[in-house]
Amino acid sequence: MNAEQPIPDSAELVWHKSSHSGGDGGECVEVAVTVPTVHVRDSKNVRGPRLSFGVSQWAAFVDFTAGR
Incomplete structure (x- = not known):
């Protein structure tokens, strides 16, 4: 995992909001x-810091959180 410094969005990054994110600003x-x-950010702070993971690291995290 790497923490990235705030950078402007690149045209090649297409962001998808989690289906588990609430609509109430939480x-x-x-x-x-x-x-x-795989890049991860807080949708309320799109210019703020980001985390980045290798694809296999992200897949392991998703499997772990899904209880697989």
């Missing part, structure tokens, strides 16, 4: 997937 997570990396 915890909101967005992800953008590229071939080598």
Whole structure:
């Protein structure tokens, strides 16, 4: 995992908001997937810090949280 410094959005990143994010302004997570990396950010702070994970690291995290 890497913490990225705030950077302007790149045209190649397409962000998707979590279906588990509430519409009331609570915890909101967005992800953008590229071939080598999954980027994660707070949708309320789109210019703020981001986390980045390798695809296999992200898949392991998703499997773990899904209880697989």
